Amino acid sequence: MAAQIPTTARSYYFPALGSYTNLTLQTTPLPALKSTYVLVKIHAVSLQFRDLMIALNRYSHGNLPENLVPCSDMAGEVVAVGSDVTRWEVGDRVCANFATDHLDGDVNAETTKSALGGGQHGVLTDYRSFPDNSLVKIPGHLSFEEASTLPCAALTAYNALMGPKPVKAGDTVLVLGTGGVSIFGLQFAVASGANVIATSSSDDKLEIAKKLGATHTINYNTTPDWDKGRRGVDHILEVGGPGTFEKSLASVRYAGYIHIIGSVSKNASTLTSVIGPCIGKAIILRGIRVGSVAQFESMNRLLRARPEPTRPAVDRVFSFEEAVDAYAYLESQKHVGKVVIRRIPGYGFARWVMVLMWNGVNPETE
Template identity: 40%
Template sequence: MKAWQKQGIGLENLKLVEVETPKPGPNQILIQVKAVSLNFRDKSIMDGDYLPDLMSKPFIPVSDAVGIVVSVGSEVTQFKVGDRVVSHLYTKWVDGAPSEDYAPTAVGGPNDGGLAEYMLLEEYAAVMAPANLTDEEASTLPIAALTVWFSLVEYGKIKAGDTVLVLGTGGVSVYATQIASALGARVIVTTSSDAKGERVKELGAKEVINYVKTPDWEKEVLKLTNGKGAEHILEVVGGDSINRSIEALALQGHIYIVGFLKSMMAEVNLFALLAKQARIQGIYVGHRKAFDEMNKAFNELNIHPVIDTVYSFDEAIQAYEHLGRGAFGKIVIKVSE
C-alpha cells in the first residue's frame, strides 16, 4: 500500500513510500482509510517538539482517521466488515483514569497512524462514525472534537447559561464554539481577525473580542460579563496567556489547558489562582467511552464540523504547510473515494 512515513524531523523527512498492507491480529481491525485530519499535535511531531524521544523511529503519522472495515480478527466482536469507524488516539484508554503508560499507545506517533491507504486498529481503538457526517467531517473528531467534549462535558459539567471563553479560531476553538453553543452556553471568542469573528458568530458565538484592537481581552471579558467572568475557558495559547485566563475566570471556574501554541512554559500568578479558586485541568484528549457518547450527541444535536480545506493524498505536505500557516476549522486529507 501507499503510505506517508515520518523518517526524521521536518517536513522534508515526510516521505511517500510503499509498505506491506498490514493484516489484523485476533483483536484488530483493518480499515481502508477514507480521510484523515491534521492537528497541532501532528505538526509538533514533524517539527520534533512533541515527545521527540518517543517519536524517534519511522512511522506513519496522523492520528485522526475515518475508514471502512475491510477485515477483522478472529476474536473481534464489536465491528464487522463494512462498518464505518473513526480511530481513537489512545488505544488503551477506554474509560476512567488512563494507565501511566498510555501515551506510548497513541496512533499517529509513535505507532502507525492513518496517512496511508490502510490502517490497522485495535478493536477498542475505534468507534462507529456518526451517520450524519461525511468522511471528511468524521475524520476531524478524534482529537479536536473529543478534547472539547471531554473538557466541557466530562470535567466541566457544562450547563445551559454558562459562559465559555474560547481563545482563537483554530480547529479546537471552532469546535468549542459549536459544542458549547449547541449545549446552550454563552460563547465569547477572541480573534485577531474581524472576518473570522463574523464566522464564529455564525457558529453560535455571542460576542467576539479582537485582541489586536483590544489587547487587554481579559478585562473585556469581565466587562461583558458584568465583572463575573467566564465559567469555562479553553486555553490553547500557553505561556503568559494563563494569567490572563485566570483574570477572566469566574470564581471556581474551569480553565482547560488544551494547547501551547505560544509556549509550553508559564509563570503563574499563584495569588490570582488562589483568589479565583480556579480549577485548572490539563486535557490530553479523552477516553473511548466519552468518544462514543460524543458521537451520539453529534447525531442528536446535528453538529457539522467546519473544514477549511480538503487536500488530496498526494498533497499531504501542502496540507501540513497550510496547518502551519493557520486555518479556520480543520485541514483534511482525502485518502480514497
C-alpha cells in the same frame, strides 16, 4: 471477498524529523490480521497542531518510533475483521480513538503510549489495522472528511466541557482562537445552551465564529486588554499557553475552570503570578489529554442529537498527494476549524471550503 483484501499499503513517513517537507511516501506489506483486530481502509485524515510540532521535532511527549508514520485522526471503512471480532462487519464506517488503549476512565502513563502518530505509528496511510475495541462508529450524517476531525480536536473539546463539571445552559465559555479544538468547543457549548466568547486576531475569522453561534467576539489585536472588566467566565479552553495564560487567569470567574489544552500562542510571556490568582479565585486548572473510547461514544450521541450546530467545520480538504501542502496550510494558521487530507482517488486536487458546507453542499456527494 478474501481476494479483495489488500496485501500492501501506501503510507507517508518521516525518515528524519525537523520539517514536514521530509514526508516521504512508501509502500509496505500489511501484516497478517490478528484475531481481535480490524483492517480499515482510511478515507480521510485530519491534521492537528501536534502533528506539526512532531514534524518540526518540537514535541516533547514520549518517545517516537523510527520512521514515524504521522497523524492520529482518521475516518474509514472496515474491509476485514479478525476471527474473534464480533462488534464490526465489513463496510462499517469507523474512527479510531486517539490513544487506542484508552478505553475508559482516567488517562495514565500506559495508555498515553498507545497514542497514534506518537507512541505508535499513525494513520496517514491507505490501510491500517486497529484493535476492535479502539474503534467507534461514525455518526451516519457525517462525511468521512467531517468524521476524521473527531478523534482529537472534537474529543478534546468534549472532554474539557463535559468533564467533572459539565457546561450547562446559561454558562459562559471563552474559546481562544479559531483552530480545531476551539471551534468544536464553541459548537459544543452552543449546543448545550451556553453563551460563547470567541477571540481571534482576524475579523474575518470572528465572522465565521458568529455564524457558528458565538455570542460575543473579540479581536485581541485591536482590543489587547480584552481580559479586563468582565464578570468572569465559567469555562476557558486555554490553547494559547504562555502567551494567553495570564489573561485566562484574569478572565475566569471564582471557582471557574481553565482547561489547559495547548500552547499555540506566539506571544511569549512569563507567568509571574500564577499561584496567587489560583488561590485567590479558587480556580480549577485541568490539563486535558484528549479522551477515552467511552467518551468518544458519548460525544457521538451528542453529535447525533444535535447534528447541525455540532457539524464539524472543515476549512479545506487536500488530496493524499498534497500532504505536504496540507501541513503548510496548517502552519500558516489561515484556517478556521480543521484541515483534512482525503485519500480516495478520483477527487484529484479538489479542495473544499467551509462556505460550501453552509450552503448545503456535501463534499461526500459532489
